[in-house]
Amino acid sequence: MAPTRFPKHLKPIEPQGQVLLQQERSKANFDIKLLTEKIYGRNYLEKHNKILSILMNDPILGDKSHRYYSGRDIRFKKAMAAAKRMSELIKENNWTPEDINIADVLFDESGPFRLHRSMFMPTIEGQGTEEQKRLFLAPAQRYEIIGCYAQTELGHGSNVRGLETTATYDPTLQSFIFHSPTLTSSKWWIGGLGKTATHAVVMARLITNGKDHGPHPFIVQIRDLATHEPLPGITVGDIGPKFGFGTVDNGFIMFDQLRVPHVAFLARFSQVDKITGEYIKPPNDKLSYGTMVFVRANIVMESRYVIARAATVAIRYSAIRSQGSDTANPKKIVDQQGKIKVVETPVLDYMMQQYRLLPILAQAYACHFTGQAMHRMYYENQARMAKGDFSYLADLHASSSGLKSLTTTMAVAAIEECRRACGGHGYLLSSGLGQFYQDYLPKVTWEGDNYLLTQQTARYLLKTFRSIQAGKNNDNNFSVQYLTEYLGQRQSQCSVVEADDFTNPETLLMIFKYRVAFMVEQAVQGLDVEHRSWNDMLVEIYRISRAHCQLIMVSNFFQGVFDDPVFRDILGDLAILYGLTTLEQEVADVLTSGYMTPAQSLLLKQQVITMLKKVRPNAVGLVDAFAFPDYLLNSALGEAQGKVYERLTEMAEAEPLNHQSVVDGYDDYYRPLIHAGKRNWTFIDGVAKLQGYADLPLHARL
Structure with missing residues (x-):
């Protein structure tokens, strides 16, 4: 049976996508x-290419x-082959951690490793x-053992202190006894555990000499290295189908009095005496915070890629897809005969499409500059901690927690808004957005639930505000600076008179600073004076964290752009657009504070439209600058050459159902229905028709 094919001589309506994208690129100033x-650096780009x-x-x-046509069984098997091949390439090319990260981003599929x-x-x-590095890390680097990280349990995720799995030390046999005392103590969601991993870092409650010291990390072998069968005392498997992430075997594991040796306890910071079982505390319980900050800084930087990719x-698709006509400004082209012809309007020329998409583009660049700043601060903090100075850590940890929450929330919303902005074709997997959304979505939950994390941010800001009020805070970090500034000018007012005044970066920054400081002050009033409970304040707590982190992002974006003459010329308007559109979404907070008037908020909305018009000619150029190859995008709609309709039809041809002219199952399910009344059929020119067909008028024939 011949597969379905589109006629190859047919072309899309003029002007074609390639021409439209080239026109867009030529508009960029x-x-x-x-x-x-400037974004990546020349060395990075050379590695990337x-x-x-x-x-x-x-x-x-x-x-x-x-990827868009296979079920989980096929995709997972192919993911196993890809994981093996990637590990081989790492060895063959001696790739550095940065090289591996580039390869993982480009391959764009979370796998078993x-x-x-x-x-x-x-x-x-x-x-x-x-x-422990010699025993476990060295073979792991050679892929002789495959590991995972088992922390989350069926009944506990964000509340790590509530984990139930126990590791009880037995000094007589110098081993830990791992046990899962309840159904909810089953480790759950553990990537790579279901069918792949031979070992796991397991977070379990350390119990020694009758005392519970809370969750600590252990290295536990879970499968036989020769047969890959689970070891005695272990129940392990895959948790089943998920919303996305079909190529990862997220697993569960339970322990039944499993003994593991003393060396399993990761002991760089805290130890258990092998003979006595005495627990030795770490020198500083904040040392692990540095790693958390680094992970969250990477998540912020990853949000840049995610938002930019969706945008x-x-x-690109909105610059090609043409619908209707803007009668006030009709689009005209010169046809092949040299005549001027009015054509449909690219949807990117419609203001509503710009209002939906251009702020998302601005978010991508805001995440870029904020991610860079977070990495700088992380390394500065590491240097300070090495000298015994932990004063910088609390502010950095609080901000990184809130930023993880804010940027991943933004990224998930951005993918979905971009998908919707692509109209009906955005619903196709071939758009490159559907599966992308499914696989990114867990980011709002892992590494800290996005709502719970904001409590860490707000708690720090409230504590800082109280200490400043009491004259006890001498720190010089960003949070202290803007809270102190607010306390010295509570009665100040926004100076905007005309809409264009909102293009002043300092004016915008002052609005963001006043907004969050006012919200912090109100929360302190609610908790300390009105004696409201923390639970009753959680909505305000969330909004404080969001406001603080939006301020950080605006500040980093402005600093990165306006302190650099090249960035200033290219990205100045986009940075202002980010500040304006973020403020427009949150303007109710500023109006509540009294810092801005309703009349000024109307001027703000006017200036948003003005800035959208200024950014519009550069839109395609600004997404092109992220240099995402088609290999990564895997999208018919976002293809770099603009051959949208050709790619859509090619990807439809690849659908396995179209490789059969009559679908499998026809004889079993459709034929019995259709042929139930076969006595009424006759044949005309060798084709089966209902009797009387030839006598019907043309418009009534089947």
Whole structure:
């Protein structure tokens, strides 16, 4: 049976996508390649392009064609092959951690080895002794053992202190006894555990000499290295289908009095005496915070890629997709005969589409500059802690917690808004947005639930505000600066007179600072004076964290752009647009504070429209600057050359159902229904028709 094919001689209506995208790129008032170099750096781009070439030309990793058409069983098996091949390439090319990260981003599929590289090995590196690194890290680096990170349980996730799995030390046999005392103590959601991992870093309650010291990390072997069968005392498996992440075997595990040796306890910071079982505390219980900050800084930077990728697809497609006509400003082209012809309007020319998409583009760049700033602060804090100075840690930890919450929430919303902005075609997996959304969505929950994390941020800000009021805070970090500034000018007012005044970065920053400081003061009043409960204040607590982190992002965006002459010329308008659109969404807070008037809020809305018009000509150039290859996007709508309709039809042809002219199952299910009244059929020119068909008028024939 011949597969379904579209007629190859037919072309899309003029003007075609390639022409429209080229026109868009020519509108940009900046050098796109220059901006790409400024974002990534030349060395990074050289690495990126080299690794991209290796992946695209690899017989296993180069083909992503199955991803939108296969069930989980096929995809998982292919993911196993890809994981093996990726580990081989890492060895063959001697890739650094940065190289591996580039390869993972480009391949864009979470596989069975995801947590082996991202959590298992880094945990041993950061919390293991030299002996443990020799015993576990070295073979893990050679992929002789495969690991995962088992923390979350069926009944506890965000509340790590509530974990139920126990590890009780027995000094007589110098081993820990692992046990799952309840159904809810089952480890759950553990990536790579279901069918892949041989070992796990397990977070369990350390009990020694009758005392519970709370959750600590252990290295536990879970499967036989020869047969891959679970070890006695272990029940392990896959948790089943998920909303996305079909190529990861998220698993469960339960322990039944499993003994593991003393060396299993990761002992760089705290120890258990092998003979007596005495627990030795770490020198500083805040040491692990540094790792958390680094992980969350990476999540902020990843949000840049996520938002920019979604924006790339939607903005390119919106520049090509033409619908209706803007009668006030009709689009005209010169046809092949040299005549001027009015054509339909690209949807990106409609203000509502700009209002939906251009602020998302601005968010991507805001995440870029904030991610960079977070990394700088992380390394500065590490240097301080090495000298015994932990004064910088609390502010950095609080801000990183809130930023993880804010940026991942933004990213999830951005993917979905971009998908909707692509109209009906956005619902196709071939848009490159559906599966992308499914696989990114867990980010709002893991590494800290996005609502719970905000409590850490707000708690720090409230404590800082109280100490400043009492004259006891001498720190010089960003939070202290703007809260102190607010306390010295509570009665100040926004100075905006005309809409254009909102393009002053300092004016915008003052509004954001006043907003969050006022909210912090009100929360302190509610808790300390009105004696409201923390639970009753949780909505305000969430909003304080959001406001604080929006201020951080605006500040970092402005500083990164306006302190650099190249960025200022290219991204100045986009930075202002980010500040304006963020403020417009949150303007109720500022009006409540009294800092802005309703009349000023109307001027703000006017200026948003003005800035959208200024950014619009650069839209395609600004997404192009992120330089996402088609290999990564895997999108018919966002294809770099603009061949949207050709790619859509090609991807429809690849649908397995279209490889049969008559679908499997027809004889079993459709034929019995259709042929139940076969006595009424006759044949006309060799084709089955209902009797009387030839006598029917043309418009009534089947």
